[in-house]
Amino acid sequence: xxxxxxxxxxxxxxxxxxxxxxxxxxxxxxxxxxxxxxxxxxxxxxxxxxxxxxxxxxxxxxxxxxxxxxxxxxxxxxxxxxxxxxxxxxxxxxxxxxxxxxxxxxxxxxxxxxxxxxxxxxxxxxxxxxxxxxxxxxxxxxxxxxxxxxxxxxxxxxxxxxxxxxxxxxxxxxxxxxxxxxxxxxxxxxxxxxxxxxxxxxxxxxxxxxxxxxxxxxxxxxxxxxxxxxxxxxxxxxxxxxxxxxxxxxxxxxxxxxxxxxxxxxx
Numbered sequence: 001x002x003x004x005x006x007x008x009x010x011x012x013x014x015x016x017x018x019x020x021x022x023x024x025x026x027x028x029x030x031x032x033x034x035x036x037x038x039x040x041x042x043x044x045x046x047x048x049x050x051x052x053x054x055x056x057x058x059x060x061x062x063x064x065x066x067x068x069x070x071x072x073x074x075x076x077x078x079x080x081x082x083x084x085x086x087x088x089x090x091x092x093x094x095x096x097x098x099x100x101x102x103x104x105x106x107x108x109x110x111x112x113x114x115x116x117x118x119x120x121x122x123x124x125x126x127x128x129x130x131x132x133x134x135x136x137x138x139x140x141x142x143x144x145x146x147x148x149x150x151x152x153x154x155x156x157x158x159x160x161x162x163x164x165x166x167x168x169x170x171x172x173x174x175x176x177x178x179x180x181x182x183x184x185x186x187x188x189x190x191x192x193x194x195x196x197x198x199x200x201x202x203x204x205x206x207x208x209x210x211x212x213x214x215x216x217x218x219x220x221x222x223x224x225x226x227x228x229x230x231x232x233x234x235x236x237x238x239x240x241x242x243x244x245x246x247x248x249x250x251x252x253x254x255x256x257x258x259x260x261x262x263x264x265x266x267x
Contacts, residue, residue: 018041023098026197035220044064047068107159191240
């Protein structure tokens with residue numbers, strides 16, 4: 001029995017310790033890479049589609065960056081990650097589901113393809129990827145899902161995005177309870193507006209004012225700290241903390257009226 005334990009310990013020592021980060025070529029992905037390189041990892045599997053951006057990441061951070069060029073909304077490309085895991089059998093210390101789609105417009109303006117891709121990338125992909133990765137995670141492993149403060153309540157005109165993030169937040173918090181006996185934590189990261197290229201800066205010729213906007217680095221730093229503490233939710237600013245409290249007490253109809261008043265000039 002002691003021999004078996006020693007063999008298992010040796011196997012664990014020989015395994016590569018990795019992080020898997022989706023949406024790695026975006027602004028928040030870059031902020032997470034800056035945090036992950038501080039950890040005791042052998043590799044960071046950076047998942048994304050921008051090959052030129054991968055080259056810049058490798059140039060800046062070195063061979064710790066392993067590009068995984070995939071379109072995660074493509075079922076075959078998503079499933080191919082399983083084959084890579086089966087071949088390499090790493091130990092996954094971090095899985096960060098950061099890839100996502102967001103558009104600010106009326107629900108009636110979405111094409112069927114836009115609806116499908118948004119739901120696939122924001123909802124299906126994190127859930128499927130987590131199931132792919134769990135066999136390679138151990139006690140102390142951490143799952144970080146990038147949700148949004150918009151998950152707290154219904155939000156007209158970013159309805160599709162907000163609804164997918166409500167799913168992801170609920171899924172993450174419940175999964176955290178399920179995986180707790182295994183020592184694996186799941187953290188739903190719920191920031192307000194993040195200052196990245198993904199954010200719509202102008203609508204109908206008017207510059208958009210974003211209340212409570214935060215930097216990607218601030219979100220990533222807070223998310224990593226909260227994940228290490230095993231928290232099921234990460235809220236990185238006083239603005240969002242107040243928002244979270246308000247929506248607990250205000251009727252959702254009132255919350256939506258306040259929101260509609262704030263965006264009226266952009267419609």
